[in-house]
Amino acid sequence: MxxxxxxxxxxxxxxxxLFTLPLRYSRIWAWEHSWxxxxxFGALIFPWLMTMTTVPETIDVYRAVPGYRLVxxxxxxxxxxxxxxxxxxxTKMVGDALGFALILGLTSALGSAIPLLVQHTDDATKKTGIxxxxxxxxxFVGLYVLARxxxxxxxxxxxxxxxxxxxxxxxxxxxxxxxxxxNKPGSETASTSEAxxxxxxxxxxxxxxxxxxxxxxxxxxxxxxxxVSDAAKENGSSxxxxxxxxxALAISVGSTANLAYCFYxxxxxxSWYKFRVGSALDQLREAALGTSMGALWFGGNVLYGxxxxxxxxxxxxxxxxxxxxxxxxxxxxxxxxFGEWKGCSKKPKQMAIAGLLILAVAVAIAAAGxx
Numbered sequence: 001m002x003x004x005x006x007x008x009x010x011x012x013x014x015x016x017x018l019f020t021l022p023l024r025y026s027r028i029w030a031w032e033h034s035w036x037x038x039x040x041f042g043a044l045i046f047p048w049l050m051t052m053t054t055v056p057e058t059i060d061v062y063r064a065v066p067g068y069r070l071v072x073x074x075x076x077x078x079x080x081x082x083x084x085x086x087x088x089x090x091t092k093m094v095g096d097a098l099g100f101a102l103i104l105g106l107t108s109a110l111g112s113a114i115p116l117l118v119q120h121t122d123d124a125t126k127k128t129g130i131x132x133x134x135x136x137x138x139x140f141v142g143l144y145v146l147a148r149x150x151x152x153x154x155x156x157x158x159x160x161x162x163x164x165x166x167x168x169x170x171x172x173x174x175x176x177x178x179x180x181x182x183n184k185p186g187s188e189t190a191s192t193s194e195a196x197x198x199x200x201x202x203x204x205x206x207x208x209x210x211x212x213x214x215x216x217x218x219x220x221x222x223x224x225x226x227x228v229s230d231a232a233k234e235n236g237s238s239x240x241x242x243x244x245x246x247x248a249l250a251i252s253v254g255s256t257a258n259l260a261y262c263f264y265x266x267x268x269x270x271s272w273y274k275f276r277v278g279s280a281l282d283q284l285r286e287a288a289l290g291t292s293m294g295a296l297w298f299g300g301n302v303l304y305g306x307x308x309x310x311x312x313x314x315x316x317x318x319x320x321x322x323x324x325x326x327x328x329x330x331x332x333x334x335x336x337x338f339g340e341w342k343g344c345s346k347k348p349k350q351m352a353i354a355g356l357l358i359l360a361v362a363v364a365i366a367a368a369g370x371x
Contacts, residue, residue, distance in 0.1 A: 005310030006367050009319040012303030013326025019296035021334060022289040028277050032265035034290040039262065042294025043255030047248040050302065054241040055232050061245050064231040070249065073228065076221035077250030081257030083107075083214025090211050093204025101147035102205070104324060106212025108139045111219040111320040119223065120314055128314055131369025132321075135362045139321055142358035146328070149351035156344040216320070221250035222305065223316040229309075243305035251301070300327075322366050325359040332356060 019042075026034055051058055062070060091099030112132055116124055123129045225246035232242040266272050275283065304323050308315030332352060335341070341349055 002311060003367075005307045005312075005315065005319070006322065008303050008307035008310060009322050010307075010326050010363070012300040012307060013323045014300070014330045015296050015303060016300030016323065017327040017330025018334065019293050019300065020331070021296075022292045024338065026286060026289055028282055029274055029286045029290070030265075030269065030271050032262045032269070032271065033274055033286070034293065036259065036262040036266070037287055037290025038293040038297065039255045039258045040294070041291045042298045043251045043258065046294055046298045047244070047251050050241075050298075051244040051248040054244055055237045056235060058245055058248075061228065061231045061235050061237075062249075064235070065227050069225070069227045073221045073225045073246055073250050074253045076217040076224065077252070077254040078257065079214045079254075080216075080218040080221065080250070081254030083211045083217065084254070085257050085261045086207050086211035087215060090204055090208035094208060099204075099208050100150070101143045102208045103212040103215065104328065105140045105143050106209065107215040108143075108321045108324050109136045110213060111216030111324075112136065112317050114216070114220060115223040116314075116317045120317065123314060123317075128318065128369045131365050132317055135321055135365040135369070138358060138362040138365060139325065142325075142355050142362060143328075145351055145355035145358060146332070149348045149355055152348035152351065153341060153344045156348065157342075160343040218250060218254070219316055219320045222246055222308065225250070239309050240306045243309065244302070247298075247301060247305060251298070318366050318369055322363050325363050329356050329359055 019038075023031070023034055055061060087099075087103055090103060093099075094102075113136070116129060116132055120129075222243060225243070228246045228249070229239075229242040232245055233239055237244075277283075300323075304319060308319045311318055333356075336352075341352070
């Protein structure tokens with residue numbers, strides 16, 4: 001079921017790549033308001049609702065798992081949440097181009113390499129392992145090309161005076177895997193050249209490295225949460241939903257970091273009042289947008305879990321880079337559709353297309369490794 005599993009992971013990556021799209025239609029709330037609803041629904045309500053409805057006697061499943069395994073899953077989830085926060089902080093300090101290449105490169109590499117080396121040592125030098133190592137290199141190359149294209153785009157847009165500012169976002173950067181919704185070129189948060197010359201640049205590099213090390217912890221939670229999945233199966237759950245208890249535990253713990261950051265911004269920007277601006281229908285519309293973000297993101301993760309199960313024991317190793325590549329490809333296509341490449345010449349656009357094609361090659365390499 002390798003091909004089917006890869007297809008499900010690809011669809012999951014597309015859903016995850018689309019999850020910030022509703023932000024573009026927000027008219028009243030700032031980023032922290034929408035992100036609060038995304039975190040509440042995508043990382044708390046939906047995961048537990050899904051788990052409770054698909055996994056019989058969920059509490060008994062957790063009781064059947066050694067305590068240290070549950071702690072490990074929760075710890076990985078929390079570190080993923082910290083990595084999400086550091087993602088936005090790091091890209092703000094060093095700029096999108098360098099930040100995305102460094103963080104996503106590390107996220108892709110570590111998220112696949114650690115499970116391969118720790119849990120599947122014998123496969124590290126076989127066909128699957130070799131394809132994984134080659135795929136990692138190709139991902140790095142693709143991200144580098146995209147980073148160069150993004151930097152060139154920003155330079156040209158500054159010259160032409162085309163500003164892609166998102167006025168409904170706060171001064172703090174969104175913490176997402178989406179180059180097109182974080183630190184818009186021309187906005188106060190997008191200052192690649194200024195960041196490069198600022199005293200905080202070295203600190204920014206450290207933050208990016210930490211984010212790149214923490215962000216793949218979500219995949220490690222899934223990979224090292226195999227005992228939770230096994231317990232769910234033994235308790236009568238379908239293998240395709242057996243990873244839901246792992247998702248619920250890891251993501252809900254990780255959401256504490258995201259929610260804490262949202263509350264910090266709401267307090268810092270004194271923007272709580274925006275929850276009361278406009279009519280009840282206006283607020284309902286904003287809430288629906290934030291909730292839909294959670295549905296898309298968590299839905300993508302559920303599909304990823306199903307695809308990983310279909311891929312077999314090496315699912316987290318093979319599926320993780322595919323998930324990230326599809327997220328990046330989808331996010332960049334959405335950015336192009338919404339005119340974020342206006343005001344630049346053909347060269348950066350061609351470089352971006354080349355970078356996306358290289359990532360597509362990485363997906364093909366991973367597919368070859370799973371066959």
